[in-house]
Amino acid sequence: MTTTLSLARLGALAATSALMLGLVACSGGASTQSGHSATAGQSGDAMASGASAGADSAITVLSHDSFEFPQELLDRFQKDTGIKVTIQAVGDGGTLANQLVLTKDAPQGDAVYGVDNTVSYRLAGKGVIKDAGITSPDKALDFAGEPGLVPINQGDVCVNFDKKWFTDKKLTPPATLEDLTKAEYKDLLVAMNPATSTPGMAFMLATINHFGEDGWTGYWKSLKDNGLKVSEGWSDAFNVDYSAGEGKGPRPMMVSYGSSPAYSVTEDGKDTTTASLPATCYRQVEYAGVLEGSENADAAKKFIEFLLTPEVQATISEITYTFPANPGAKAPQTLTTFGPLSDQPVIIPADKVASNAEQWLKTWQSTVIG
Amino acid sequence: MSAAAQDPVVPAVGGVTSRVAVGTRAGLRLLAWAPAVLVPLVFLGFFFAWPAATLVARGFVGEDGALDTGAFHEVFTRARTWRIIGLTLGMAAAATTVSVLLGVPGAHVLYRCRFPGRSVARAAVAVPFVLPTVVVGVAFRSLLVPGGWLEDLHLDGTVWAVLAAMVFFNYSLVVRGVGSVWSRLDPRMVQAARALGATPTRAFLTVTLPALLPAIASAASVVFLFCATAFGIVLILGGVELATIESEIYLLTTAYLDLRGAAVLSVVQVLVIAAALWAAGQARRRSERALALRSDAVEHPLGAADAPAAALTALVVFGLLAAPLAQLLWRSFHRKGQFTLANWAGLADAHLSRAIRVSALEAAWNSMVVATQAAAIALIVGTLVALVVTRPTRTPRARRALAVLDSVFMLPLGVSAVTVGFGFLITLNAPPLDMRGSALLVPVAQAVVAVPLVVRMVAPVLRAIDPRQREAAATLGAGPLRVIATIDGAHLVRAGAVAIGFAFATSLGEFGATSFLSRPDAPTLPVMIYRLVSRPDAAEQGVAVAASVLLALIAATLMVLVEKGRPSTAGEFQ
Numbered sequence: 010m011t012t013t014l015s016l017a018r019l020g021a022l023a024a025t026s027a028l029m030l031g032l033v034a035c036s037g038g039a040s041t042q043s044g045h046s047a048t049a050g051q052s053g054d055a056m057a058s059g060a061s062a063g064a065d066s067a068i069t070v071l072s073h074d075s076f077e078f079p080q081e082l083l084d085r086f087q088k089d090t091g092i093k094v095t096i097q098a099v100g101d102g103g104t105l106a107n108q109l110v111l112t113k114d115a116p117q118g119d120a121v122y123g124v125d126n127t128v129s130y131r132l133a134g135k136g137v138i139k140d141a142g143i144t145s146p147d148k149a150l151d152f153a154g155e156p157g158l159v160p161i162n163q164g165d166v167c168v169n170f171d172k173k174w175f176t177d178k179k180l181t182p183p184a185t186l187e188d189l190t191k192a193e194y195k196d197l198l199v200a201m202n203p204a205t206s207t208p209g210m211a212f213m214l215a216t217i218n219h220f221g222e223d224g225w226t227g228y229w230k231s232l233k234d235n236g237l238k239v240s241e242g243w244s245d246a247f248n249v250d251y252s253a254g255e256g257k258g259p260r261p262m263m264v265s266y267g268s269s270p271a272y273s274v275t276e277d278g279k280d281t282t283t284a285s286l287p288a289t290c291y292r293q294v295e296y297a298g299v300l301e302g303s304e305n306a307d308a309a310k311k312f313i314e315f316l317l318t319p320e321v322q323a324t325i326s327e328i329t330y331t332f333p334a335n336p337g338a339k340a341p342q343t344l345t346t347f348g349p350l351s352d353q354p355v356i357i358p359a360d361k362v363a364s365n366a367e368q369w370l371k372t373w374q375s376t377v378i379g
Numbered sequence: 380m381s382a383a384a385q386d387p388v389v390p391a392v393g394g395v396t397s398r399v400a401v402g403t404r405a406g407l408r409l410l411a412w413a414p415a416v417l418v419p420l421v422f423l424g425f426f427f428a429w430p431a432a433t434l435v436a437r438g439f440v441g442e443d444g445a446l447d448t449g450a451f452h453e454v455f456t457r458a459r460t461w462r463i464i465g466l467t468l469g470m471a472a473a474a475t476t477v478s479v480l481l482g483v484p485g486a487h488v489l490y491r492c493r494f495p496g497r498s499v500a501r502a503a504v505a506v507p508f509v510l511p512t513v514v515v516g517v518a519f520r521s522l523l524v525p526g527g528w529l530e531d532l533h534l535d536g537t538v539w540a541v542l543a544a545m546v547f548f549n550y551s552l553v554v555r556g557v558g559s560v561w562s563r564l565d566p567r568m569v570q571a572a573r574a575l576g577a578t579p580t581r582a583f584l585t586v587t588l589p590a591l592l593p594a595i596a597s598a599a600s601v602v603f604l605f606c607a608t609a610f611g612i613v614l615i616l617g618g619v620e621l622a623t624i625e626s627e628i629y630l631l632t633t634a635y636l637d638l639r640g641a642a643v644l645s646v647v648q649v650l651v652i653a654a655a656l657w658a659a660g661q662a663r664r665r666s667e668r669a670l671a672l673r674s675d676a677v678e679h680p681l682g683a684a685d686a687p688a689a690a691l692t693a694l695v696v697f698g699l700l701a702a703p704l705a706q707l708l709w710r711s712f713h714r715k716g717q718f719t720l721a722n723w724a725g726l727a728d729a730h731l732s733r734a735i736r737v738s739a740l741e742a743a744w745n746s747m748v749v750a751t752q753a754a755a756i757a758l759i760v761g762t763l764v765a766l767v768v769t770r771p772t773r774t775p776r777a778r779r780a781l782a783v784l785d786s787v788f789m790l791p792l793g794v795s796a797v798t799v800g801f802g803f804l805i806t807l808n809a810p811p812l813d814m815r816g817s818a819l820l821v822p823v824a825q826a827v828v829a830v831p832l833v834v835r836m837v838a839p840v841l842r843a844i845d846p847r848q849r850e851a852a853a854t855l856g857a858g859p860l861r862v863i864a865t866i867d868g869a870h871l872v873r874a875g876a877v878a879i880g881f882a883f884a885t886s887l888g889e890f891g892a893t894s895f896l897s898r899p900d901a902p903t904l905p906v907m908i909y910r911l912v913s914r915p916d917a918a919e920q921g922v923a924v925a926a927s928v929l930l931a932l933i934a935a936t937l938m939v940l941v942e943k944g945r946p947s948t949a950g951e952f953q
Contacts, residue, residue: 075910098910104633107632112805117804117815204634205614242614242615243913244912248517248912248920249521250524259524259525266915370634
């Protein structure tokens with residue numbers, strides 16, 4: 010009796026294990042198959058089994074995770090040049106920059122796209138980026154702090170406001186950074202922690218530039234006294250606090266992107282329900298570069314030059330809702346109409362950010378959080 | 380870390396050797412156990428200790444390659460460091476206490492009582508465990524801010540909101556961990572106490588509770604670890620003022636690239652975790668003894684005597700767990716304030732976002748595949764560990780060795796996911812282990828996190844087996860493997876079913892390490908949700924919420940299946 014039953018149990022155990030192993034085997038097989046196409050540049054096996062792939066024909070481009078390049082363009086690039094490109098997303102912009110620094114001895118790819126000037130200082134002088142001699146499309150945007158980084162696209166981080174909320178309350182929206190500390194705008198603004206959010210960092214830099222080394226902490230103190238809410242990241246500020254966000258939160262002003270109003274265009278397409286304050290904008294530029302450890306630097310360079318062609322620039326603009334770095338390329342109509350670039354943006358060169366960032370962030374923390 | 384993880388084992392094996400080398404039979408037994416010890420050690424050595432130690436070591440090496448421990452002084456003279464250590468311990472202790480106080484009655488109701496809808500209730504309780512923290516954080520905050528359903532409580536940004544979220548995520552660990560032992564506790568002891576005149580309360584306090592203590596201590600230690608290492612909910616719900624050691628490591632690594640500061644805090648965190656484990660181990664050992672476990676469940680229909688526990692459990696399930704989930708569900712049917720099914724339709728749309736080329740359904744499939752692999756790895760490694768550390772020992776030395784081994788395998792819970800993720804990138808990048816781009820990288824990383832959970836779910840059950848059962852089997856002529864298969868095996872299948880559910884759930888919801896390692900063409904569902912929720916488009920926002928609800932549904936379904944799929948053996952031991 011005992012024997013048969015325990016055998017039955019043993020059988021159940023074996024069956025369970027077999028099932029699990031079977032599942033692993035199946036799924037493993039499936040993943041490996043699809044993996045071939047994606048990781049051809051990384052894995053020797055994949056290359057060996059690829060039909061026509063040669064040793065110098067595949068590159069991996071590292072990027073932040075809110076960017077993905079249309080496959081059609083990658084296919085065309087491959088057709089024209091024989092170079093197969095894989096885009097690998099690695100976390101947000103800050104994580105991407107850190108990862109490049111940490112893995113510089115064994116880089117995960119051949120090129121990077123999407124390091125912006127609020128985090129590019131982390132790469133400065135670290136030997137991560139190779140100066141591949143790519144011509145910059147706009148010298149005015151060359152403030153990444155590291156020579157090999159080429160500007161690809163640009164946008165603004167600005168204080169946004171909910172137009173309807175201000176109309177309903179019959180309140181004039183603020184215009185300047187100074188206005189934000191006025192009593193009539195008490196408890197209306199949500200900003201992000203600069204340590205955990207790139208738009209948060211951009212806004213802090215805008216205030217530092219505007220009020221100077223001596224004045225900016227005092228400004229943040231008055232912002233705090235005026236009921237500033239600080240969120241950890243863009244998502245929860247937009248989803249919870251902002252009245253024009255998905256959560257219909259209580260605050261009608263939020264630090265966000267200059268392009269955000271283009272997302273809130275009314276159904277007839279004639280107007281937008283939000284707007285940004287041009288006097289509060291910080292210019293954010295995204296860069297691309299060839300990685301120092303790349304064994305395929307020429308192919309990586311070709312791809313970045315491809316990114317700078319007017320047609321690809323226009324596509325990137327459409328995907329990221331930012332403006333092209335190449336003056337010869339066009340941004341989408343909705344964007345130019347409802348989310349134009351500020352004509353008075355603040356810019357702090359990355360080398361200045363590099364030498365001060367840690368101190369500024371710590372000062373911000375002790376001023377605003379305590 | 381590497382040394383800490385491996386050194387204690389050497390004397391352990393050596394100690395056993397010297398003792399048993401006298402007889403070939405004992406030698407053979409050792410040989411049989413060697414793979415059971417080696418497989419987990421090699422696994423954790425390669426995929427946890429080495430990567431984490433390499434990253435931490437970077438923090439202590441200056442630009443010139445020389446050792447530099449100046450960061451210790453710098454970090455420990457910051458007032459903020461001490462405030463954070465205090466907050467970490469305080470919040471974790473409070474959340475653990477509340478989880479236990481609420482979870483034990485929950486275990487009674489869900490694992491000892493029979494009532495319609497029980498398996499659904501059991502599954503529902505486990506749902507929060509898998510949800511992405513950013514989405515739950517948004518749901519909690521949406522309830523608490525002005526305009527939210529619970530705005531009158533004024534809890535947004537307070538420590539209470541963080542504690543509620545910690546209990547929300549970890550309640551099920553106590554319910555399941557304690558419930559799976561409780562349901563098989565021989566009821567005759569309690570019946571005897573009652574027959575001798577003890578009140579139900581007295582019988583519970585003097586008979587049942589002591590028997591449950593090891594399981595409670597086990598569950599509490601996991602909950603404590605999860606709370607002490609929480610960073611997502613602390614970042615989102617704690618505003619900018621509340622912090623844990625883990626959230627500070629996350630900040631220092633990802634925001635400042637301050638590896639030295641992060642390394643110092645990683646060491647502090649490991650020490651704190653080790654101390655907590657030691658304390659939990661002491662509590663467990665003091666109360667530990669073989670229980671008369673039955674391999675069938677002992678249940679009774681929900682009765683009047685269960686009313687207080689049932690009421691409390693209903694309050695937790697409907698009040699604490701359901702409110703944020705309801706908020707998510709409500710949001711999944713709304714876009715720009717209008718009722719719509721578009722978010723759900725969007726789950727199948729691969730072109731929804733220009734930023735991501737796969738649909739949420741494909742991401743869900745990826746998650747299932749990865750979670751199956753991760754759960755299988757975790758189950759194999761974790762069960763081996765549990766079998767080893769629960770072996771009956773004869774010498775104090777062997778007992779100590781096993782206790783150390785037991786704690787070592789818990790350490791992955793004490794090291795930041797960021798450390799593990801970055802550690803993978805800087806170590807597993809050259810032959811013989813060049814795993815860059817490998818499809819197994821993500822499941823392996825998730826399994827590292829799930830192994831301790833499996834050990835904690837399986838070990839208390841194995842420990843509670845009366846050794847006389849094994850001895851009886853051996854006396855009747857069963858070989859060692861046969862003893863494990865017949866005696867331990869029966870309990871292993873049941874505990875394993877619970878453990879596999881949780882390993883699967885851990886993997887399904889894991890984001891920290893996965894975000895570093897997942898491949899662009901195969902994002903998991905949480906990675907997809909995080910990407911969508913950080914875009915301003917209403918459609919992308921809405922689909923992110925619907926995808927979170929989908930994730931919750933998948934988790935709940937799997938939990939129901941695990942419940943139903945457990946072999947029912949009632950009556951076998953008659």
